Amino acid sequence: xxxxxxxxxxxxxxxxxxxxxxxxxxxxxxxxxxxxxxxxxxxxxxxxxxxxxxxxxxxxxxxxxxxxxxxxxxxxxxxxxxxxxxxxxxxxxxxxxxxxxxxxxxxxxxxxxxxxxxxxxxxxxxxxxxxxxxxxxxxxxxxxxxxxxxxxxxxxxxxxxxxxxxxxxxxxxxxxxxxxxxxxxxxxxxxxxxxxxxxxxxxxxxxxxxxxxxxxxxxxxxxxxxxxxxxxxxxxxxxxxxxxxxxxxx
Amino acid sequence: xxxxxxxxxxxxxxxxxxxxxxxxxxxxxxxxxxxxxxxxxxxxxxxxxxxxxxxxxxxxxxxxxxxxxxxxxxxxxxxxxxxxxxxxxxxxxxxxxxxxxxxxxxxxxxxxxxxxxxxxxxxxxxxxxxxxxxxxxxxxxxxxxxxxxxxxxxxxxxxxxxxxxxxxxxxxxxxxxxxxxxxxxxxxxxxxxxxxxxxxxxxxxxxxxxxxxxxxxxxxxxxxxxxxxxxxxxxxxxxxxxxxxxxxxx
DNA sequence: TCCGAAAACCGGCCTGACCAATTGCATTCA
DNA sequence: TGAATGCAATTGGTCAGGCCGGTTTTCGGA
Numbered sequence: 108x109x110x111x112x113x114x115x116x117x118x119x120x121x122x123x124x125x126x127x128x129x130x131x132x133x134x135x136x137x138x139x140x141x142x143x144x145x146x147x148x149x150x151x152x153x154x155x156x157x158x159x160x161x162x163x164x165x166x167x168x169x170x171x172x173x174x175x176x177x178x179x180x181x182x183x184x185x186x187x188x189x190x191x192x193x194x195x196x197x198x199x200x201x202x203x204x205x206x207x208x209x210x211x212x213x214x215x216x217x218x219x220x221x222x223x224x225x226x227x228x229x230x231x232x233x234x235x236x237x238x239x240x241x242x243x244x245x246x247x248x249x250x251x252x253x254x255x256x257x258x259x260x261x262x263x264x265x266x267x268x269x270x271x272x273x274x275x276x277x278x279x280x281x282x283x284x285x286x287x288x289x290x291x292x293x294x295x296x297x298x299x300x301x302x303x304x305x306x307x308x309x310x311x312x313x314x315x316x317x318x319x320x321x322x323x324x325x326x327x328x329x330x331x332x333x334x335x336x337x338x339x340x341x342x343x344x345x346x347x348x349x350x351x352x353x354x355x356x357x
Numbered sequence: 358x359x360x361x362x363x364x365x366x367x368x369x370x371x372x373x374x375x376x377x378x379x380x381x382x383x384x385x386x387x388x389x390x391x392x393x394x395x396x397x398x399x400x401x402x403x404x405x406x407x408x409x410x411x412x413x414x415x416x417x418x419x420x421x422x423x424x425x426x427x428x429x430x431x432x433x434x435x436x437x438x439x440x441x442x443x444x445x446x447x448x449x450x451x452x453x454x455x456x457x458x459x460x461x462x463x464x465x466x467x468x469x470x471x472x473x474x475x476x477x478x479x480x481x482x483x484x485x486x487x488x489x490x491x492x493x494x495x496x497x498x499x500x501x502x503x504x505x506x507x508x509x510x511x512x513x514x515x516x517x518x519x520x521x522x523x524x525x526x527x528x529x530x531x532x533x534x535x536x537x538x539x540x541x542x543x544x545x546x547x548x549x550x551x552x553x554x555x556x557x558x559x560x561x562x563x564x565x566x567x568x569x570x571x572x573x574x575x576x577x578x579x580x581x582x583x584x585x586x587x588x589x590x591x592x593x594x595x596x597x598x599x600x601x602x603x604x605x606x607x
Numbered sequence: 608t609c610c611g612a613a614a615a616c617c618g619g620c621c622t623g624a625c626c627a628a629t630t631g632c633a634t635t636c637a
Numbered sequence: 638t639g640a641a642t643g644c645a646a647t648t649g650g651t652c653a654g655g656c657c658g659g660t661t662t663t664c665g666g667a
Binding site: 116118155158159162163166167172194195198199201202205206208209210212213260261262263265266269270273 | 366368405408409412413416417422444445448449451452455456458459460462463510511512513515516519520523
C-alpha cells in the first residue's frame, strides 16, 4: 500500500482513494457508497473528514447525497476528470494545426491595427523567451490566444484556450515540446512573424496557410524529438543486451 | 436577507453565498477570506459547515487553503463555471462550421467502410427524429460526433464534443435551434446525406465543403429564426406603446 | 535599528452528541 | 391473504468544544 503520499489534507487523500474505487469499477452508477460512519471506520478517519471527502466528490458530480439514505454514484470518473489523458502530443498538435488555422483565417478578417501591433510585440517576446535558458512558453501562448481572440468569437477563443490548457496538463506533451523547442529557436520566431505578416494583409487564406505551416513545423520538431528519444532508448537496450551476453560470449 | 431557500444542505447555501461575494468583486484574486471561525460567527453556522463550504470552493479551484494562514482567492467565478455563458448561438455555430469542417476533412482520409455505413443509418435516424413532434437531437449529435471520431484524433474528438455540450448548456442556443429545425426538415436530411457522400469519396476538400455548407445553412436558419423573433418583439413593443398612448390621444 | 522568541491566530482533525429524513420490517386491519 | 400503518433502526445534517501543529504578528532585548 502506498500509505498516503502526504502534503495534502486528509479529505483529499480519502477523496482520491474513493475516486480510485469508483474508477476501478467496484461500484456501478446508482450504487450506494458505504455509510459515512462505516467509511470513517474502514479508513480510520473521523466522520467529518469522510463528509469532506464525499462533498469533494459531490461537487465534482461524481456522487449524489440523499438525506437519510446515503451517497449514490452519479457517474464514474473518466477522462473529463483528467483533461489531456490519453492525448498524445501529436494528436494535440494536429488538432491545433486544424483549428488554429481556421482561427487565424477568421482573425484575418477581423483583426485591428492595434492588435497587429501587440502581435509584433509578442513575436519579440517569444524571441527573448526562447533565448533565455529554461524559458517558459508564456509569450507563445499569449501570441496564439491573441490571434484566437482577434476573431471576435467567444466559442472559438474558448476552444483554442482549452487546447492550450490541455497542453499544459499533458506531461508527455510538455516534455516533448520543451525538447523540441531548444533546438529550433530561429525558425520558430520567423514562423510567428510570418503569421503576423499574413494577418496584416487581411487575407484569410494566407493567414490560415501561415498558421498551418507553423504548426506543421512544430509537428516535425516533435517527430524529430521522438525519433531521437526512440534511438536513445534502442541504443540503451542494445547496450544492455550486449552486456548481458558478454559473459556468454567470453 | 434572502434567508436561505432551503432544500440544500447548509454548506451548499454557504458556498453559494461565498461564491456570490467573490463574483460581486468584494474580494480580488489573492485576497484572504475571513477565518473559518469568523465565518462561522457571521453566517451563524458551525465551523465544520464553514469548512465544508470552503472545500466546495476549493474543489472548484476558486480558493486555495494554506495551513495556518487562511483561504485565499485563486480565481473569480466566471464563464468557466457556466460553460456556454455569453456565447451566442451564432458564435457557436460559426465555431462549429470552422472546426467541424476540418474534422470532416480529417475524417475523409481515415474513415472506414463500416463507419460510413453507420453514418448512412444515422442519416435515416435524423430524418425520423425530425419528423417526430418534439423530436430530440440525439441522432444529429451522434452523426456529427461519429464523424469527429472517425478522424482518429482524441483531441479533435474531445473538442467537437465539448462544443456540442456547450450547445446543450446554452438555453438561448437550444431554443433557437429548436425553432429553426421545425421549419426545415428536408434540407437538413439532404445536407447530412451530402456530407456522407463526400466522405465516401475520401476527398478531404469535398468533405470539408459539405460540412461547412451544412453548418452555413444552419447559420441561415438561425438568422431567419432570430429575425422572426425580433419582428415579433418589435410588434409587441409597438402594440404596447399604442395602448399606452391611447388614453392621451382619446 | 534589527533580530529572535513568544504570543496570537489559523487551519487540520477528532470526539461525542442530537436532530430529521428515510427506509425496512413487523404489526394490524380490511 | 394482502395492503396499509406505525415504529424502530439506519443514515445524513449539524453543532459544540477541544487539541494539535503551522503561520503570522508583535514586542522586547541586543
